[in-house]
Amino acid sequence: MDVLEYTPTRDQYVYTFGGAVPALRIKPGTALRLWSDDAFGGALRSVEDLSSAKVDLRFVNPQTGPFYVEGAQAGDALVLHMVALEPARDWGASATIPFFGGMTSTDRTVSLQSALPDTTWIYELDRARNTVAFAARHSDHRIELPVEPMLGTVGVAPAGNEVRSSLVPERFGGNMDAPQVRAGATVFLGVNVEGAMFSIGDGHYRQGEGEACGTAVEGAMTSTVIVELVKGGAPAWPRIEDDSHWMTVGSSRPMEDSWRIGNAELVHWVAELYGLHTMDAYQLVSQVAQVPVANVVDANYSVVVKVAKALLPPAEAFDGIHADLRSRARLL
Amino acid sequence: MDVLEYTPTRDQYVYTFGGAVPALRIKPGTALRLWSDDAFGGALRSVEDLSSAKVDLRFVNPQTGPFYVEGAQAGDALVLHMVALEPARDWGASATIPFFGGMTSTDRTVSLQSALPDTTWIYELDRARNTVAFAARHSDHRIELPVEPMLGTVGVAPAGNEVRSSLVPERFGGNMDAPQVRAGATVFLGVNVEGAMFSIGDGHYRQGEGEACGTAVEGAMTSTVIVELVKGGAPAWPRIEDDSHWMTVGSSRPMEDSWRIGNAELVHWVAELYGLHTMDAYQLVSQVAQVPVANVVDANYSVVVKVAKALLPPAEAFDGIHADLRSRARLL
């Protein structure tokens, strides 16, 4: 299988889901190798670069894309298999943007208090050790942390002609900031418009669940992705499958609504996978689910609800496409 | 070390944190072996027993206790080390109580819709295989699941002379329904009243994160617990330490507030453990935290925020009492 490479120039960066012309038209089955800039568009390169000076929250998470998938129509499931996610720079950046993040008042959870200090951290990447180094700004602490690459954003064009900022996670995917979107995972998104118009970006060299300060170890990323399509298979909300888990993602506010969405989706999925009555699936999921929070800092909060395949009998979703994609990925 | 045994008679069941006379007075250092009934007081014994007929939500989670700890005063940390949690019956029960749980409107998230069907599931325990068996009510599915015993409730008397239902998780611990409260874990609770007056109950043979349907695999439990006291060490909110993680628990509503509490507590704890500036601890926690949701169904929602010790340099909390208790537990 060939791999199609695409690296956007800066003027090709896109800051929305929906509303942009396609970067490429591709056929289902295509493998893409995509370069994406970091959430800040590369603007924070040293601890002297402050987000208040260099970052406009209306234009973060530059997207690589959108890609028009031939044959994709509303009601289909777009399938994106993450083959590999590789740091494309030797450093990542994180910052506490004023009035943005989880431990501060924001433009929604408004207060009259002063902002926390606008601070930038630079994480050096050690490719040999596969670590990024946290270097404290107020003391000499330095802690090496494993690189665990993930994509903060992966989404399609929304329904109803909406166009949403790449800061938003929603039904269409988007800025879910879910660490589960990593190499080996297959993401299923409901298609809303002809061509699906998906894009990716917001690479993280690592991220804690919740993404508490509002930013991960943000880094440019080279992502290898195989694109597939399941006709008529659109899930209502994003689903993720990897070798070990069935997963759903809910993104809304307040956070219990995100959970309600994700949990109901998982109940319905388990009911369908195993031929269970909804009440039985509800009971079963209640005893086996894991619920890692993805982010509590974006325009919507995202919660992942998942169940280990090892706890349940064997099953196949979307005609077993995940296993098939894993095989194809090995041949790349 | 001797082990003090205590099994309450039915008229000794307590349904509140605070407001009850001590079951026993014990000295710090005591090991207890405690029998606790299940959340339903044993009322659901077959799938014919319906919660609407047999369960009054004002009187669930019967507590074993409270225990008066000599020398405990407001401002101290009560330390409860879970040595062993063992199922005390050969079956557990779960139920979808009308207008209670996460996938239904409730007495708070009110709607005008009809209740979901009041349904009971009985899980048979296989001690040899260490499993409980999910048996579907609407089909023939049967799935064996690993027993993973935990305590849904562990708490002390609240501050300010409050008395709270054993259905409530809060600053004083209580009905957190956190799967992390299992054998090998040490729970730290801030003492509010003389003697601390702690109790435990609500054993679960297993529970999914979120406890979606409102009830776990509820089962009577025999819990072996070593009780200690750290003078003057009261955490603001419950903390948990085990061999692998530092953990905090926030319980409030909406769920983002639970997270805010837990995350801020972990930031402060990490800052203190490692001598980091708060902003650096905030940054570090943002990249390493795990955030498993505990429950979205109780009077308050509970969120666990934790960090793997393996990611951080060695450190000791509360003068290393967890390691000490692990050693002592081995001698029991």
Next chain:
Amino acid sequence: MDVLEYTPTRDQYVYTFGGAVPALRIKPGTALRLWSDDAFGGALRSVEDLSSAKVDLRFVNPQTGPFYVEGAQAGDALVLHMVALEPARDWGASATIPFFGGMTSTDRTVSLQSALPDTTWIYELDRARNTVAFAARHSDHRIELPVEPMLGTVGVAPAGNEVRSSLVPERFGGNMDAPQVRAGATVFLGVNVEGAMFSIGDGHYRQGEGEACGTAVEGAMTSTVIVELVKGGAPAWPRIEDDSHWMTVGSSRPMEDSWRIGNAELVHWVAELYGLHTMDAYQLVSQVAQVPVANVVDANYSVVVKVAKALLPPAEAFDGIHADLRSRARLL
């Protein structure tokens, strides 16, 4: 009708709903004239008195009571008719307590930001003009505002043996901070324990809806109240009737849940008052309700949902007891 007077001494102040011995035993039909101290227990008497030095949030809103109402049993409706609320001092106080209030992070909506300045305002009362004077602390502005006396707290002992801080609004009433609890209003509370054990306090000389800064123009109050009982008439949540409106109050978190409670209660009440089907009552209430927020700052947020009697056909609730109490009040 005689009026029974009661003024607590300082050591008779009560800081909880439930958990206290009765101050008095009274018969239904009794008129009471009750003195209550302000929310701060009179601790803030000049702008030099700061809440951080003088106020402990576990012990605010000192209650006058509780009163044991003879014959009151769980399931009855306690009826409290507010005959007159009169300022008992010539000044009121307000303060921005650190990490308390609506425009700051709190102990629930936690952030890492610094607290707002701890500031006290003293409002002088002009009895002739019936005004209190706002005097700015940072400039010379002075604005006279009408006195509009109300009671922030009115509640009974909770169900299930709970004891709650007088800072809490809930199903049992409590710290609802609803400006609608004023002279001429009749409050209906579901009785949970023998004797009902009601208390009042937290007088406000005036308060904006939402009580944004966390405190109103707090003032000692002399309240004249007629106490009645409707056997078997317990509402699930507090209801208020005055000459112009039917009102319900929901208190929970997040605020939409407070609204859901209040709105569902009003739908059910309107259905019952007019013999309407629930769906028709839902439709009707949707077109006629007024929804003034009461507080967004207490342990629970309170929302009033009300409908103007003038919009609907004549009806009587609780056998017309409000009109009867209005008549009796005129004879006092």
Next chain:
Amino acid sequence: MDVLEYTPTRDQYVYTFGGAVPALRIKPGTALRLWSDDAFGGALRSVEDLSSAKVDLRFVNPQTGPFYVEGAQAGDALVLHMVALEPARDWGASATIPFFGGMTSTDRTVSLQSALPDTTWIYELDRARNTVAFAARHSDHRIELPVEPMLGTVGVAPAGNEVRSSLVPERFGGNMDAPQVRAGATVFLGVNVEGAMFSIGDGHYRQGEGEACGTAVEGAMTSTVIVELVKGGAPAWPRIEDDSHWMTVGSSRPMEDSWRIGNAELVHWVAELYGLHTMDAYQLVSQVAQVPVANVVDANYSVVVKVAKALLPPAEAFDGIHADLRSRARLL
């Protein structure tokens, strides 16, 4: 002053804020007379017309517009003075759309419960009496209610190239469903894009606060509006002024965040209008604000925070443009 009339044909209906080509280009100072269809696009004309058959929630609230205002640039305040709102049909419609509204689970507050009955109510308009008639569907009740026309939606194109459904209230205005948007009111919206691109729609012949069932008495409307521009005066969130009140509107989730937004905006506005320190404005607003909930049913919940001008000294906002527009309106 001339009045420019505009009635869209059905294929000119617009279902978004942003993303549409201008219907007209107008100069500041223009008076418009605009016809707008009802929220359902006129699809519910009898109680036999059910929303599940005739309404697609992605395409409701057809907008009349957008209008390009010459000279309007990002950072300006668009000023829309509501001169008159007149019912354009002799009936209005309301409906309980499945899984939409405040007393049901929704696509966000998900449950596994069944939907409420899909029901339509038709309100006949009596122009002589100026009433609409509620006719119960399950009994013979009929209640005449005063017509109180308002516009549910009034908004501009969003910032950051977003395009939002006309079901959404946000920073850009939109589907706020605030009864305060009525004849005599002046609405101030921050301009985000060249030309402002405002539109209106979703006329309500009357609506209760909260819009509990999700729909008001929805009706086609003829709106007379004078359009003005204040260069550089963009408020962060919508503001409304009428003869009696200063008002702000916050729209977010959970509802306390909507309130926080609106309340902070009012504090800042009052500080600016009267030259008060922020803390003094915070205190003052706390004692004088009124907080009527607008909607708890849309994609975001909207809360109005307002203060009566009569309580405060005289002041002028936006150079007194509201008074000026009132004068100009009288000359139409």
